[in-house]
C-alpha cells in the first residue's frame with residue numbers, strides 16, 4: 001500500500017507495542033507526522049526510538065496519556081491542541097485486556113478500569129479533539145473492536161453493570177467495552193454526517209502478542225496465548241487495515257462501518273444495530289466522561 005501522507009497529523013494511542021507500534025511505523029514511512037500516545041515514558045521512549053529507526057522518519061513524537069485517567073486525557077488533549085494546528089486521523093488503538101483481574105478495579109474517576117480505558121477514554125478524547133478534526137476535514141477517526149465478539153452473539157450493553165457491580169470477569173468487561181466502541185462508532189458516524197469527518201471501526205482478529213507482554217498472567221493463560229499465537233497474524237499485517245482506513249481514498253466517504261484484517265467490511269453482532277442503545281450509551285458515556293450536555297459532538 002502506498003499513500004502520500006505528507007503533512008497529515010495522526011495520533012495513535014497505545015503506540016508503544018503490537019499493532020499500534022506497527023501502525024505508527026507504517027504511517028511514518030508514508031510521510032505522516034505521527035504522535036505516539038503512550039502511558040509509560042519508559043516504554044514510549046524505547047518505542048519512539050524503534051519507530052524512528054524502522055521508519056527512517058524523524059516526524060514521530062511521543063506524548064504521554066493514560067487512557068484510564070480523565071485528568072490525563074484532558075492534559076494530553078490540551079497539550080496536543082496547543083502544539084498541533086491540525087489533526088487528520090485519530091486512532092483509538094490502546095486497550096486494557098488484563099485477564100489476571102479477578103474483581104473490578106475502579107479508576108480515579110470511579111469507573112471500572114477496562115471500560116474506562118477501552119470506551120470512556122476514547123469517547124472523551126474524541127470529544128475533546130473533535131473541533132480540531134472538523135477544522136482539518138476531511139479527517140478520520142478509527143475505533144478498535146475485536147472479532148472475538150462474535151463468540152458472544154447475545155451480548156448487549158448492560159447499563160446496570162458498567163462497573164461490573166452485578167457480575168464481573170475481565171473477558172466480559174473487555175468484550176462489553178469493545179461492543180460499546182462499535183456502538184460509539186455508529187452513533188458518532190450519524191452525528192458527524194456532513195462534517196467531512198468519518199469514523200470506522202477495525203474488528204481486530206487473532207494477532208500475535210509477544211510473551212514478554214504477558215508476564216503478569218498465570219502460566220496456564222500464557223500457554224493458551226502461546227497456542228493462540230500459532231494461528232495468529234502479525235501486528236504488521238493487522239496494522240495494514242489501520243493504514244488503509246486512515247489513508248485510502250476509497251474509504252474517504254464511508255463512515256460507521258466495521259472492517260477486518262483483509263480490509264473487508266464486516267457486520268458486527270446483532271445487538272450493535274439497536275439505535276436506541278447507541279443513543280443511551282452516548283448519554284451515559286457523556287456523563288461518565290464528565291462532559292456537559294451539548295459540549296460533545
Ligand SMILES: NC(=O)c1ccc[n+]([C@@H]2O[C@H](COP(=O)([O-])OP(=O)(O)OC[C@H]3O[C@@H](n4cnc5c(N)ncnc54)[C@H](OP(=O)(O)O)[C@@H]3O)[C@@H](O)[C@H]2O)c1
Pocket residue numbers: 013014015016017018019020037038039040043065066067068069092093094095096097117144145146147148204205206207208209213235
Ligand atoms: N492481539 C489480539 O489478538 C487482539 C484481538 C482483538 C482486539 N485487539 C485490539 O487491538 C488493539 C491493540 O492490541 P495489541 O494486540 O497490539 O496489544 P498490545 O501490544 O498489548 O497493545 C496495547 C497497547 O495499549 C496500551 N494501553 C493499555 N492501557 C493503556 C492506558 N491506560 N493508557 C494508554 N495506553 C494503554 C498498551 O500500553 P502499555 O505498554 O503501557 O501496557 C499497549 O501499547 C487493542 O485495542 C486490542 O483490544 C487485539
